[in-house]
Amino acid sequence: ASEHQHSMANTHQNGSMDHEQLVLKDNKGTNTLIFPAILKPDSEKGKNVEYSLTAQAGTTELFNGYETKTYGYNGNLLGPTLRLKEGQHVTIHLKNDLPEATTFHWHGLEVSGKADGGPHALIEPGEEKTIQFTVTQQAATLWYHPHPMGNTAQQVYKGLAGLLYIEDDNVEALNLPNDYGKNDFPIILQDRAFVEGKQLDYSKVANSDGTYGDTMMINGVINPVLKTDKKLVRLRILNGSNARNYNVHFDNDMAFTQIATDGGFLNKPQKMKELLLGAGERAEILVDLSKVKEKHVSLVNDQNVVLLPIDVSDTKSAVNASTKLNTIKVDKALLEQQPTKVVKMEGMRENVTINGKKFDEKRVDFTQKKGETEVWEIDNAITDEGGMIHPFHIHGTQFLVLSVNGEKPEPSLQGYKDTITLQPGQKARIAVKFPYEGMYMFHCHILEHEDNGMMGQIEVK
Ligand code: C2O
Ligand code: CU
Structure with a gap:
């Protein structure tokens, strides 16, 4: 599998790679x-x-x-x-x-x-x-x-x-494309590996550092193509993969605008050319296909691996959309506060931990009062083994990102989030408030890491 270069986003830094990640093949676009x-x-x-x-x-x-x-x-x-x-x-x-x-x-x-x-x-x-x-x-x-x-x-x-x-x-x-399946398209990105008889036999392909596939499945279709017109379209992208990161962009390098993060709209559309989505994350983007000269454009990943080919017909329609979408305000006082909770994500394969521990359903790791905002620091630590991307998720809340390595978060992190994808060595501060009571999980959304115990629980009362 390794004649292709691995995407940095999917590769361990410094770490050994005894579990080889499958390289994704181009989506051939043969099914609607x-x-x-x-x-x-x-x-x-x-x-x-x-x-x-x-x-x-x-x-x-x-x-x-x-x-x-x-x-x-x-x-x-x-x-x-x-x-x-x-x-x-x-x-x-x-x-x-x-x-x-x-x-x-x-x-x-x-x-x-x-x-x-x-x-x-x-x-x-x-x-x-x-x-x-x-x-x-x-x-x-x-x-x-x-x-x-x-x-x-x-x-x-x-x-x-x-x-x-x-x-x-x-x-x-708001004026946004909202016709389901016509100009407002759900896009569930999942990579899968098929074994004998085209079966999804998890036990044969499972990888403790995240199970990867070589074949793109979108909305449950293998090698799909999206057929649409020269118009403004909204893609609601979910990274529903077990582990793979997608650094989505277009093969013709055209810009698109992100309008929403995991938990709602950004204050205003943000123009960009690429966007990283770790496992579990969502983004809504608007793509202006009216300007596309080609008959086909493709949504691609690193190394231009085709995720989703888009066939664009000649039917053209006007493009306009709201530019004021939300009214998110970050409480300035929170930017000065020291974190009251620190979550340190470490390790790889079976060795993954949070704050040095594996999940124990009988242990309550944190408590927090309902309705109160606390600053959490999420640290994706590099160890002797190296480091890798971990997408960190909290249940029962939408949080705001205050900073990443002390800097103002980039536009794609300026909306409500429930999952934040951190590079090795990155530390994020987030403002977390739970509106309800109960026991909630926080964990890495690489599902194999979660299953291996890279998870803790917080009791909110
Ligand atoms: Cu989407 Cu605890 O998970
Ligand atoms: Cu992880």
Whole structure:
């Protein structure tokens, strides 16, 4: 696998590489990209909505003539997109039809620990559970996936993941592409490695430092192509991979504008040419295809590996969009404060730790008062072994980044975040406030690191 150069973003610094990472092949663009269905409520009365989600096993014809064994929600692969609105009272009936225990975690959603779906919330095969919460956060592109201790990576790898959109009055008043699957495209980036019979056999490909694939799967389609017109399009990109980082940019080097981070809109669109997304992160970008002269442009990764080819037709339409999107204010006083919590991420492979420890469900690592803002310092430490990128995630909150290595965060980090991708040696200070009570996880979102115990828990009361 190593005649190609490895992307720096995916390579250990100084460290040995006894677990070789698979190199991603160009997406050939042979299949039309599809979009997850939008989940219809079982019932809707005023602000009360009810949904049902079942985790299930099945098969999917990812390659002509092959039935690949997969997992999905309400289907055989991935899950439907949930669309909730701020202020709604939501009931979700969860059911586990898998042959193994699972949980339903709402990544980025501000809910009580009871509804969060962390490793304490196991649902055994055949069991059902109902959760309820009120949506109290702003418009954002969130997602959901399983979180059973030691088994998250395998379940996500087999296909358990879905999108969760939050909408609010602000986004409804904005002028942005918002026609689902027409000019507002969900893009779930996942890399997969297929073994005998085109199977997703996790045990055959698992890597303790993050399981990589050589084949691009987007929205559950192998080698997909997006077909659209010369217009302004919105891509809601989720890095749903177990471990791979994507440094997204275009093969013709055109600029795009980022409008949203994990937890909502940036104050104003930010023009850029490339954007790094670690595992678990989301970004919404606007791409002006009206100016594209080529018939095809591609979203690419480092070394110009094709992630998503886009075929652009000749039909042209006008392009305009709101330029004032949000009103995020960073409390200046927080910039001066010393951190009250320090999270040191260290190690590789099975040796990964947080503050020198591995996860223990009986140990509470931190406590914090509900509704109070604290400054946390997240340190991606370099050790004798070296260092690598770790995407750091906290449950039940959207935080603001105060600084990275003492500097003002770059534009792509100036919105609400629930996951921050740190390079080895980087230290970030973040302002964290939990609006609800409960036990929440914080961890590296390389799913194999999470499963290996690079996780802690905080009790909020
Ligand atoms: Cu997306 Cu604790 O995870
Ligand atoms: Cu990690």
